[in-house]
Amino acid sequence: MSELLRINDLHVAFPTDDGLVRAVDGVSLTVSQGETVAIVGESGSGKTVTSLSVMGLHKKGTAEMSGSISVAHDGGFLDVISASEEEIRSMRGRSVAMIFQDPMSALHPYYKIGDQLAEAYVVHNPGKKKEAAARAVEMLDLVGISEPAQRAKEFPHQFSGGMRQRVMIAMALMNSPKMLIADEPTTALDVTVQAQILTLLASLQKEFNMGILLITHDLGVVAQVSDRVNVMYAGRIVEQGGVDDIFYNPMQPYTLGLLKSVPRISKSGSERLKAIPGQPPSLISLPAGCAFAPRCEYIKFADSNACATQMPALVGTKAGHTSRCHIDESKRQASFAEAMKEVR
Numbered sequence: 370m371s372e373l374l375r376i377n378d379l380h381v382a383f384p385t386d387d388g389l390v391r392a393v394d395g396v397s398l399t400v401s402q403g404e405t406v407a408i409v410g411e412s413g414s415g416k417t418v419t420s421l422s423v424m425g426l427h428k429k430g431t432a433e434m435s436g437s438i439s440v441a442h443d444g445g446f447l448d449v450i451s452a453s454e455e456e457i458r459s460m461r462g463r464s465v466a467m468i469f470q471d472p473m474s475a476l477h478p479y480y481k482i483g484d485q486l487a488e489a490y491v492v493h494n495p496g497k498k499k500e501a502a503a504r505a506v507e508m509l510d511l512v513g514i515s516e517p518a519q520r521a522k523e524f525p526h527q528f529s530g531g532m533r534q535r536v537m538i539a540m541a542l543m544n545s546p547k548m549l550i551a552d553e554p555t556t557a558l559d560v561t562v563q564a565q566i567l568t569l570l571a572s573l574q575k576e577f578n579m580g581i582l583l584i585t586h587d588l589g590v591v592a593q594v595s596d597r598v599n600v601m602y603a604g605r606i607v608e609q610g611g612v613d614d615i616f617y618n619p620m621q622p623y624t625l626g627l628l629k630s631v632p633r634i635s636k637s638g639s640e641r642l643k644a645i646p647g648q649p650p651s652l653i654s655l656p657a658g659c660a661f662a663p664r665c666e667y668i669k670f671a672d673s674n675a676c677a678t679q680m681p682a683l684v685g686t687k688a689g690h691t692s693r694c695h696i697d698e699s700k701r702q703a704s705f706a707e708a709m710k711e712v713r
Contacts, residue, residue, distance in 0.1 A: 372441070373548045373580040374400040374423065374465070379436040381418050381427065388653040389433075392418040394604040396436075400548060400580040407583040407591045407612075409627070410601035413649055416584045417470075419601075420550045423582070424467050425449045425457035440465050441547055463493050466541035467550040471557065472533035476525040482509070482536055483521030489543040508539035512569060531562035538569065545577060552584040567594055588631050592616060597689075600624045603650055603660035606683065610690035617709075620685070620692035622667045625705060628712045643711075659695065670704045671695040 381393035393415045400406045408416045421427055423438055438449040442464040447456060469475040477485060486505035491498060502521075509517035512535040525533060534554065541549055551570065555563040571594060574581055585591060591598055591612065598615040600608040600623065608621040619625045626645040647664035650656060662668055662676040675681075675695045685691035686698055694701065 372399055372401050374398075374441070374582065375437070375439040375446070376419070376423070377437045377439075379419065379422060379438060380434065381415075381422055382433045383431060384433065385653070390652045391604055391655060392652055393422065394655070396599075396601075396604075396606055398599050398606070398609070400582050402547070402580050403574065403578050404597070405574065405581040405583055405595050406597045406599065407585060407595040408599045408601055409585055409588065409591050411586060411627075411649065413652070414601040415604040416586075416601055417552055418604075420467065420552050420582060420584050423449060423465065423550060424461055425452070459493075462489060462541075462546065463544045464546055465548040465550065466544070466546040468534075468537050468541050468552065468554050470553040472530070472537045473525065475537060476533060478525055481522055481524060482528070486521070486536070486540050486543060489540050493544050504543060505539075508542055509536070511542070511573075512536075512539045513565075514539075531558055531565065534558065534562075534566055535569065538566075538573070542573065542577070546579070548580040548582065549574075550582045550584070553586070554583075555585075555587070555590060563590070570594070588616075588627060600627070603655060604652055605660065605693065607661065607694075608692040609683070610685075610692075614690040616712075618690075619705070619709075620690065620701060621661075621694050622665045622696075623661045624692070625708055625712070626664075626666075629708060631712075659693065667696060667701075667704050670700045671697075 376396055376398050379393055379396040383390040383392060396419055398406065408419060410416055422434065427434065434450050439446040440449060440460055442460045447460050449457060483502060483505045486508060487501035490501040490504050506517045506521050509521055514520050514532060514535055528536065555566050558566065567590065583595060595612045598610060598612055599606050600621065602623050608615065608619065608624045615624060619628060629643045630645060632642060645664055650660050658677045658679050659681055668676055672695055681693040681695050683691045683693050
């Protein structure tokens, strides 16, 4: 599989009156053709900031960025951070496209659906308005919207939430991009519609052989569609691995905490969920050591002084599965064993 995205040591910070908000701190990951790579973590962990960076949607005057974001484009790779605005516009929507979290706010309420889809095509194909209109109807049909020619003449408020999300997927695919970024694509949808959207994305991925970068906090979605997973906390990736590694052999206490907080049908109805205690740290004043240390119930198995003063490196016990944690591997396996019985 050929690589479509390479993010290397990405840092994104936003200057504010209170200080520098380090929203993304040293993120590195890749996405290849036909692969779904998830970024998972609680709100404020840096997931969406990372995805917007790939699209070149941070204003350079208000965001401090370093590292590299290489996107497969026109037979080579384009570094989004150093690229000009013209180069980014050429890449955006054609080589990589994005499905945004809230389809109602992403669609303009005053313009017909067909016109909005056609505009996305004309941007990269100037003067081809008739072709764009036909393409809009074709894409609406592809994403499962019945009577596409008629629905193209309607406005966003005439579509349900699930239908609007299908429109957003159609818009993202108007120029047949190699890669798709899906930012919480099922958050505002009920469970039945969630399943339909995930099935649709999977079938479109197979048809177009796309790479997908999935941004979500829903571990159920991650388990269903992802090949590899990046767990983020306080702007950093704290664990990376294949989906089976993450779900059946987590190496980071934060990842284990996320797994333990997922509701399970097999559990007694009177049993309370085990939430992670405490709150995430301020991104303005991150601790010198492990950012998760103040909330970690397994810190007793590690050198607490190291947890407080040294940020753990991203290392692993086998190829493709890495984590940031000061707990020794043998102690980790023993201490996690009982908790993993609950998770399974």
